[in-house]
Amino acid sequence: MGQHDIEVILMRQLAGHLVVPVLVVNLGMDIVYYNEAAEEILGLRFAETGKLSTAEAREHFLVLDADGSAIPPKAGPIYSAMRDKHAHTRDIVLQRVSDGRQQAMQAVAFPLLAQGDRELGTVCMLWVKP
Amino acid sequence: MYALGEALKVLPWGTRGSIATPGPARQRYGGNTSCVEILGDEGTLLVLDAGTGVRPLGESLPKNLKRVDILLTHLHMDHIQGLGFFSALYDPEMAVHIWGPTCPTQSLSQRLTRYLSPPLFPVRLPDLPCQLTLHELPGDVTEIGEFRVSASLISHPGSTLGYRIESASSVVAYLPDHEPALGQGRVPDEPEWTSGFDLAEGADLLLHDCQYTESEYIDRVGWGHSTFGQSLDFAKLCGVQHLMAFHHDPSREDDALEGHVRDAVERFEPSFRVSIGAEGTAETLRS
DSSP, rough: OOOOOOHHHHHHHHHOSSSSSEEEEESOOEEEEEHHHHHHHOOOOOOHHBBOHHHHHHHEEEEEOOOBOOGGGGGHHHHHHHHHTEEEEEEEEEEETOOOOOOOOHHHHHEETTTTTEEEEEEEEEOOOO | OOTTSSSSEEEEEEOOOOOOOGGGGGGTTOOOOOOEEEEEOOEEEEEEOTTTTHHHHHHHHOOOOOOEEEEOOOSSHHHTGGGGGGGGGGTOOOOEEEEEESSSSSSHHHHHHHEEEEEOOSOOOGGOOSSEEEEEESOEEEEEEEEEEEEEEOOSSSSSSEEEESSOOEEEEEESSTTTTTTSSOOOOOOOTTTHHHHHHOOOOOEEEBOHHHHHTTTOOTOOOHHOOHHHOOHHHHHHSSEESBBOOOTTOOHHHHHHHHHHHHHOOOOSSEEETTOOOEEEOOO
């Protein structure tokens, strides 16, 4: 099992101490870590699921537009931040598959660009709307 | 000093962290700052860091040596302070390759020149007589003579590398400034989430930061160093054969150093060998 880059490890450490829901996503669009605040929103526990591929994530939650239509992964802020190498934000509705619960939030994604021109993935923070 | 045909030899010339601390209370383990010589059985010579220990190392270089590679973990003073006093840099016949961490704003040359230039030092880096080549890491695995060298960024303030050096028969890992417990207060038990794991996995010899006691660490979280206990946990996770305690705190006298390591070993009961890095005490690794 390969070790994550130090920037990803430190990002997880930081996210683990924040109260804002945070997803850490690798270049393959796998969610390699989500913190406790995100666990509540997603209805999942990282200790139980570990890394989630895009397909696995879709079994647990859907990312929708404000009008209820699905946002394709490549149109979402996580992929856009990775592609454009700068931050993206978008209002989304996150719907849990298990109970259909919907939560409106603002997703803010920024790319993890490391020294030595290394692109490591994206971090997405979720700001729950009142 | 060495005959070809011997196995890989690891010889610390400086084991102290932070600042050189000469004196009678530190004679057994030494007061020079980080510097380790690695000599392969085909004669390839690597110098790990250029703390004050690199000056006496320079005096012992084989007369017929034509190339030396200096692998810097980072540019804190205790790891580069001896550089200007390393004799190889003043030999026009010597090819000197300095490897060090990359930085987004300045080249390695620019950053080293901040120290190797007036007023801090009389000689400018570009004016050194040797045949100097600088390399920035991390990058692909590098072949240096008979060694395969891997470098990765590790948990320590600023851009800091750890090294994994592989010969045909042995693996040495060098992480003298490393805080894998940062953020958790303990070394994670998941290899993929542990800084430095890939470098140290299965190493025959791991030279690792053991600067603090547990009580000292409480007030120094984030300074980039480990306790003896954390280093033992890290070594266990990585499955190493031998942990050499390194980067001794400047305040630690020899008797106290031995006491702290002995206490930690008694508590953790490691299944691998543990030793205290000592200037001039070589470790020979054989297949």
